[in-house]
Amino acid sequence: MVCLVVQMVCPVVQMVCLVVQMVCLVALPAAAEHRESAAGQSQGAPDVVEIVSTNVQGKNVFIPSTIVVGAGKPQTLSIFNTTDTPHGFAIDAAEIHAVLPAGEEHRVELPAMQPGIYPVHCQLHPPHRSARLLVVED
Ligand SMILES: [Cu+2]
Numbered sequence: 001m002v003c004l005v006v007q008m009v010c011p012v013v014q015m016v017c018l019v020v021q022m023v024c025l026v027a028l029p030a031a032a033e034h035r036e037s038a039a040g041q042s043q044g045a046p047d048v049v050e051i052v053s054t055n056v057q058g059k060n061v062f063i064p065s066t067i068v069v070g071a072g073k074p075q076t077l078s079i080f081n082t083t084d085t086p087h088g089f090a091i092d093a094a095e096i097h098a099v100l101p102a103g104e105e106h107r108v109e110l111p112a113m114q115p116g117i118y119p120v121h122c123q124l125h126p127p128h129r130s131a132r133l134l135v136v137e138d
Contacts, residue, residue: 047075054082062131070138071115077108088123
């Protein structure tokens with residue numbers, strides 16, 4: 001009887017966990033963006049785009065997986081590697097091939113780019129899921 005109840009509760013708990021994970025994935029980058037624009041307005045701070053290299057259920061991923069920046073001006077990318085191993089961050093079109101130390105923030109200077117979509121990948125681990133850089137007209 002107890003087993004039956006536990007079996008019934010487990011899928012519900014799993015669903016709740018999945019929903020919480022999805023909300024976190026959506027909310028965290030949005031919160032970072034909000035903080036960034038508020039700081040930019042009040043202090044005239046340079047535009048910093050925050051990215052995370054992390055591991056979700058055994059898969060190495062970049063969050064956000066689509067990194068959006070304005071065209072024609074250099075940007076600073078702040079990439080936090082939350083894992084316990086170094087990861088790469090490569091944008092071939094910008095000649096960026098950075099190595100992100102484990103558990104640290106690493107800054108990469110992105111040069112002014114033409115509008116377009118550019119592949120982003122980890123040059124250290126081919127299975128590491130890729131991302132894309134979307135450069136848009138401001
Ligand atoms: Cu990697």
